[in-house]
Amino acid sequence: MTPVILTVDVVLFTLHQDNLHVVLLPREHNPYAQQLALPGGYVHPEEDQDTLSAARRMLHSKTGIVSPYLEQLYTFSGRVRDPRGWSVSVAYYALIHQSRLPQEHQRFELHAVDALPELPFDHNRIVQTACKRLRDKSTYSTLPCHLLPSAFTLAELQQTYEKILGTRLDKSVFRRKLNDLDFLEEAEGQRTGAHRPAQLYRLRADCSDATFGKTM
């Protein structure tokens, strides 16, 4: 068998300055050394249980982040996508709140998904695919919760859905649906700001990957 290059790449989403961003970091090695790219690298069969473990390891070793929401996205493959030869990249996507990104000594950068630089390999296509998946799945799942801190207000959650979906939602309708779908529970405390404080909620533990028939 001709050897095939096996890698994983991770599209790590976060909300930054009210817009969807992805984490990019400069590549350490050739090809495309120093260029900004998705966190990723070779699968290590001795070390990794499977490609999910490899993705987790990659994320942790390159950005210091442990175990946010992480899901397989799609597998990209072929002769031309990597100059080193025939390759397979199992792509994953992850969601995290900005507060859980390490603050110091990390070389990663946040880039708005609608203003990405040109990336090596087929990484632009991978990000596009991830955006589409995130948007599609957000219409019928609890995904956007993972972009928020562990406790959040209903207004924050609504804004997050709106940002991802690119549409305005009616407050009353949104809350009625949340009530029906019943994937949130009250958290302790309230968000106190300049005005009336808002109740905090958290995603129910058994609903971290919940999907529903209806649409948000």
Add this chain to the structure above:
Amino acid sequence: MTPVILTVDVVLFTLHQDNLHVVLLPREHNPYAQQLALPGGYVHPEEDQDTLSAARRMLHSKTGIVSPYLEQLYTFSGRVRDPRGWSVSVAYYALIHQSRLPQEHQRFELHAVDALPELPFDHNRIVQTACKRLRDKSTYSTLPCHLLPSAFTLAELQQTYEKILGTRLDKSVFRRKLNDLDFLEEAEGQRTGAHRPAQLYRLRADCSDATFGKTM
């Protein structure tokens, strides 16, 4: 790098005796020689453009079928799924009408998805994943059309949706939605049987992978 085994596997669905079946065939080589398994095998980097091409080649060489609906399903990987070692299988699923299965000299078998034998590797899990995807996606896409011949009646289409989704649909509602979604076009001729003939329809060429917000 430790060498990694790279394969593709294909879950080929068809309706047979009014039930959802998958194509299985006896493995030619070890491990598990002679045992029934999904059509699949090694990716050939010299020959295959990418894993999709590999899946097409596999399907054609093992079953004689060319190019039905074929879509990537999920990538299964790890140390334990294949006794030969650390492996990656990029799984695809395909839909085809029984009439397009070759009639003679093929060694494949049709097995009802709800009465599968025990399969080698993690093939049972792969079929399960494919069933779930097929069911989920059928609620908001034209997928079931690919299980029918190129021209079909609305009643046949409705029965197909019902079989896959496992629910009864109201004829009037179903047709109203078909009308709204507008992914069918009239085909020449009618299905003439024991009673009033039914108009034939076909999937519009630009809708072979159409999805919609609403639900069937």
Add this chain to the structure above:
DNA sequence: GGAATAGTGTCTATGAGACAGTATGAA
């Protein structure tokens, strides 16, 4: 004409959207 299936029309209840209203804390 009867049986069976194709295809259409209509009533109703549900629920989404729009929007106005009330509640509560900060200044």
Add this chain to the structure above:
DNA sequence: TTCATACTGTCTCATAGACACTATTCC
């Protein structure tokens, strides 16, 4: 008291579901 935001109530209109009705063929 005012302002801004949290939160809730209500009206209306669209539509999914239920089901009855008409149409067309074979016998």
